[in-house]
Amino acid sequence: MALLFGEGDEPEGLDGELEGQIVGKLFGIPEAALANPLMKIDPTWRGKSFDSRAGTGLNRLSPIAAVVMPIITAGYLGLRHVDGEMEGSHFEHAPDIGLIEPRVRVRALDYGVPDGDVRLIAYFALRRPVGSPL
Structure with a gap:
């Protein structure tokens, strides 16, 4: 995955809802032990x-997140129900150079975590929903 990530480009035109998929498993965090088995049942x-x-x-998360996220993420209660999904974990985003090797141009997502806590926990892919305009 790291090699594939290093060959990528900074995504442009990110606006609106994008479908996502975790590529592989979560890693590098204690929560992964609980989250990875759950993702086999419900992504x-x-x-x-x-x-x-x-x-x-x-x-954007499935409705089961309302129950499991407070357990997996030590009490996170910032989710809200919207159109059959759960929304939460707000972030700011901007072009930047990645903090993790290979330091390529990325769309950096800032969840407000202090810099000392920055860590790679997963690779993910996004795409526009099938049939949506570019």
């Missing part, structure tokens, strides 16, 4: 929504 994470003008976004 839970459905993608991200981006507001390109505001430079903000959020994660």
Whole structure:
């Protein structure tokens, strides 16, 4: 995965809802022991929504996230129910150089975590929903 990531380009035009998929498994965090078996039953994470003008976004999750996220993420209660999904984990985004090798241009997502806590926990892929306009 790291080699594939290193060959990628910074995504442009991120706006609206994008479907997502974790590529492989979560790693490098204690929560992975609980989250990875759950993702075999229900992928839970459905993608991200981006507001390109505001430079903000959020994660979109399946409804089961309302029950499991407070357990997996030590009490996180910032989810809300919207159109059959759960939304939460707000972030800011902007072009930047990646903090993890190979330091390529990326669309950096800032969840407000102090820099000392930056860590790679997963690779993921995003795509526009089939049939949606470019």
